[in-house]
Amino acid sequence: MKRICSITTILFSLVLLFSCSPEKSKTKQPTFSWDNATVYFVYVDRFVNGSTENDVNYGRIVDYGTDYKNTATFHGGDLIGLTQKLREGYFTDLGINAIWVTGVYEQIHGWVGGGSKNDFPHYAYHGYYPMDFTMIDKNYGTIEEFRTFVDLAHEQGIRIIMDVGLNHPGYNTLLDAVQYNFGGVKLNEAEAAEHIDKLYEGKDLPHYKIYGYLRHFDFENDSVWDNWWGYDWIRTADEVDKDVLTESIFGLPDFKTEKTEAVKLPPLLKNKWAMEGDDFQPWVNPSAVKYRKDMDLAPTDYVIKWISAWVEEFGIDGFRCDVVENIEMFRWKQLNEECNAALATYRKNNPEKAASKWTDGVWMTGDIWDSGIEYRPDCADAGYASIVNFTFPKDGNLNSIGEVWQEYADYLNTRDDWNTLTYLNYTYKRDVDINNMIDNGTTLLLSPGAIQIFYGDEVARPVGAGFQTSDPAQGYRGDMIWGENQDVLVHWQKLGKFRNNHLSVGAGKQIDLGDNTYARTYEKDGITDKVVVKLTNEAISTVNVAGIFKDETKVRNAYTGEEKFVKAGTVEFSANNKVILVEGVDN
Structure with a gap:
């Protein structure tokens, strides 16, 4: 089975590196502007395995026997590994001035059906199926390991962006149902962790409603769901899919984000926190502790408090917001305002930290499918600095890219109220010829406006085994490759550092x-x-x-x-x- 490279396998080379290289954070840092940002988008689980001691947690299975089956298990990447790459200067050598990490919040413990055929178990390795916003997932590391990562990045002049979603928690899984006693599941933990594949036969429904394992849930008896989120928090089957704001995305439970009436904590979290006790303190965000109680708030008010606690505790610099159109704009504005207040608190409480010397506010971008660079006044009013740009050319054509650059510079860099975030590859889109990443790198790295590098673009990372499954996008999220395609890496490093050294490249x-x-x-x-x-x-x-x-x-x-x-x-x-x-x- 292919697994993320462990730090221990390259320890000797790191010793040599440290013996002849100064701390990268000691060098003078270029002037930063979000308009000239080079954002490195990284899946924590797929980057570097810094410690094998945190590889298996919560009863999860990480090895089902084949690369195909393991395409969406946890692969071992963690915050220790990310921090190691910071220390080596990997990001500064690439000219990176912002790192976007997928959600590190504690995820659902179990798997859901993979793809359209349920041909592999799909875990929340990517950070998009949260269960507890007040805790860090053990597979990524501890709170103190996250603090070390963020502080070191800040010392190197690198901002930290987190993924955030207000729309939904993670799915109901067999393993979570057994551990937290909901859904009427009659399996034990070991049985619930094993992949139960295939679909119901003869059902004309979306695939995520006919996964075979769903037969183990009792959907006819409402009382067996009392220990899950509860209908004060999530919509019933009759309430979803009325419009884009009530859409259940691929069957995910949908938070009642429009709700303004006060509710109590969801039973799932109340019971979970009572079960965990003091033994779980290394994974609890200290600034979120005050919000782990009934506060008579609306559901999304709780979630925003929990998210703002990450800014208050660590000085998080920005957010990439998921499914922007599925949430009321007043909620995004609320998130922006509360997180800016939390950032002010962080800077007041931590005057000695590098990020406390910065004056920029919380930066926000997000996804609206197939958006370009166009100004969106509703998003700007809600605090967004940009929306991700899906339309950048992916052909690496150096003869025509100048016209695109001109359009971007003329539109974006003559205004102060809007920018963009342009990419080549993304978590669910891969339209680039991976064999042409030198020319593609030139078009992206010299583009006006903020840009995003998807981890491995700089080394022409190929698709992984997941591309052969019934969900090809899993192949886009394969393990990072190290030591390969160094000619491509050197090219990206030269252009990346040039960009970072010159505000005029992105912002001029x-x-x-x-x-x-x-x-x-x-x-x-x-x-x-x-x-x-x-x-x-x-x-x-x-x-x-x-x-x-x-x-x-x-x-x-x-x-x-x-x-x-x-x-x-x-x-x-x-x-x-x-x-x-x-x-x-x-x-």
């Missing part, structure tokens, strides 16, 4: 200088920055820099390190991977 205006040559200029808040980018098939090329860099100015090709003086408005540099990156040299 673009001037078309002709011959696939583009200037970027930035002047704001006392900061001036300018660069010139040329895309060319020539091995050595003359670059027009007239009007950007004066004659006799010393400039550098940031890709190769060559330095030349500008003469007659031009400079000649060698091109590597079809790109020349011209920046000024400080005298």
Whole structure:
């Protein structure tokens, strides 16, 4: 069975690395702007296994015997592994200035049916099926390990973004039903953890309603569900799917987000916390403790309090919000306001921390399917800085990308109230030729506006075994690969650092200088920055820099390190991977 690489297997090389490398956080950090953000989107479970001691928890099974069956089990990636990569400088070497981690909240313990055929067990390794927003999932690590990760990232000038969803908790699973006594399930824990495959025969219903294992639940007797979320919190079968706001997404339980009447804690959490006691304190968010009681709030008011506690405790910098359109906008605005208040509390309580010296507020982006870069006033009013851009070209065409860059710069960087988050690959979309990740990297990393790298883009990570299942998107979320495709990685590192060093790349205006040559200029808040980018098939090329860099100015090709003086408005540099990156040299 293929598993995430463990840190212990590369310990010797790390010892050598630390013996000759200084702490990456000691270097001077570039000026940050969300408009120039390079966001690294990482599935914690699929990145690096820093400690095998946290691999198996809550009665979960991690090995069902084949890579196919294990495509959606927990693979061992954790916060210790992420922190190790921070210490190595992996992210700073790539020019990353924000890391987006999938939800680290405690997830449902059991599996649900995988794909349209229930041909594999699907666990919540991805962080999208939360059960307890006040605790960290043991498979990811402890609260103190999360604190170490966030603090170190902040010391390196890297913001931390968390996934957040207000729409739903995780599914009802057999294992959770047995552990917390709901649903009338008559199995023991070991039986509930085993995958029960196949579908009901002859049922003309969506696949997620005819998984074979659902026969073990008693859906006719309402009383056996009293220990789950309760109908004060989630909609009944008759209440869902009336419109987009009441949609049960792939059969997930749907929170009553519009509800403003006060309710008590859900029975599931009340019973869970009573069962756990003090032994579970290493996984409880300290700032959430005050919210683990009946507070006579509406359901979403509780959830927002629990989420804001992560900002108050750790100084979380932003959120990627799931299924934006499925939630009332007033709830997103409430989340933004409460989390900004929590961030102010964090900075007041932790004046010695690196993030307390920053002044930017909580940043929010989110998904609206097939959105482009267009301004959305309702989202902006709710506190969103952008919506994820699905429309960026994925063909790596260097001859036409300049027009796209021009459109983005003209639309986004002439305003202060909106930006974008552009990607090549995503958690459920993969339209890029993985064999063309050098040119694709050029188009993305030099694009105006904020951009997102999906973990492994920088090394041309291929699809995993999950692509062969009845849910091909599982293949997009395979294990990170290490030590492969180093030529691609080096290219992404050069462009990533160039971008991070120059606000003008993402946040600046673009001037078309002709011959696939583009200037970027930035002047704001006392900061001036300018660069010139040329895309060319020539091995050595003359670059027009007239009007950007004066004659006799010393400039550098940031890709190769060559330095030349500008003469007659031009400079000649060698091109590597079809790109020349011209920046000024400080005298």
